[in-house]
Amino acid sequence: MEGLVKCSRYAFGPNRLHYCGPDANKEIYDYIADNKSDLGLKKLLEQFETMYPYLRRIAESNGIRDPFDIRVVEAYWIGNRLLENVTQKELFRHLSEVHNLKKKLNAKSFSRLSDILESGGIPHHSFHVFAIWKRTGHEEKEHTIESIDSCRISWGRVMEVSGPTVTVERKQLVILNNKLAFSEPQNQRFTRTLDASDDIEGIESGNIVTIHWGVLCEAINETKVKMLERYTLQSMNLVNRML
Structure with missing residues (x-):
């Protein structure tokens, strides 16, 4: 059940903004706060129309029965x-x-997506965010560079912790010469919304945290930072070839 709680921490940000998943943010928050999971949480997460099919695809391709297996959740x-x-x-x-993107996207956008897939698309969250410049949850509208930056899973180093406020040094997503790129590291303040787990409640300067739609999701180690950076850059480079 560890995968359910971890998945909830990443799904919480867009859900509280009513972008993805059921209208059950309080219930999801309570599960995270109690650090518990059960069939009820599983059913809530299955209603995330973009995320859950990706988890199923990754699980099936790897012969894993549970889409919420911790390995599958971390892969996505x-x-x-x-x-x-x-x-x-x-x-x-x-x-x-x-x-159903062939119907949701116009012919030009779907053709562009097909070209990106042929170049080596991956079922990573960043690929969906970068390659499909349209939200596919409750609000089907074009992304802006700011919303893409918020939607991707970003990471950064904690510089200061002051009560609920955490200052994180992170690179922002920008458009440079008509390509996706990262800015120089900048300090940005976040409020700890998820405070049940030790990795968020006990964070301190020097820790590396992940961020999704303004929510600090978890603290991760250097190995996971390298994985997140690797697949984020891979997705970015694939998309940049087509821009």
Whole structure:
């Protein structure tokens, strides 16, 4: 059940803004606060129309029965070797049929997406954010560079902790020469919204944290930082080839 709680921490940010998932943010928050999971939480997370199909795809391609297995959850949100076992054909079918993007996107956008997939698309959260410049949850509208930056899983080093306020040094997503790029590191303040887990409640200067839609999700180690950076840059580079 560890995967359910971790998944909740990443899904919480867009859900509280009513972008994805059921209208059950208080229930999801309570599960996180209690650091507990059960069938009720599983059913709530299954209602995230973008996330859950990706988890199923990754699990099926790796012979894993539970889409909320911790390895699957980390593959989608952070990145790990499970992503390599999803074929381009499987991912294309996933996006065109399961997410129905052939109908949701115009012909030009879908053709562009097909070209990106042929170049090596991956079922990572960052790939969906960068490659599909349109929110596919409750609000189907074009992304801005600011919303893309908020929607991707970013990471940064904690510089200062003052009560509920955490100052994080992170790179922002920008457009440079008509390409996606990262800015120089900048300090940004966040308010700790999720305070149940020791990795958020006990964070201190020097820790590295992940961020999704303004919510600090968890503290991660250097190995996971490298994975998150690797798959984020891989997705960014794929998309930049088509811009």
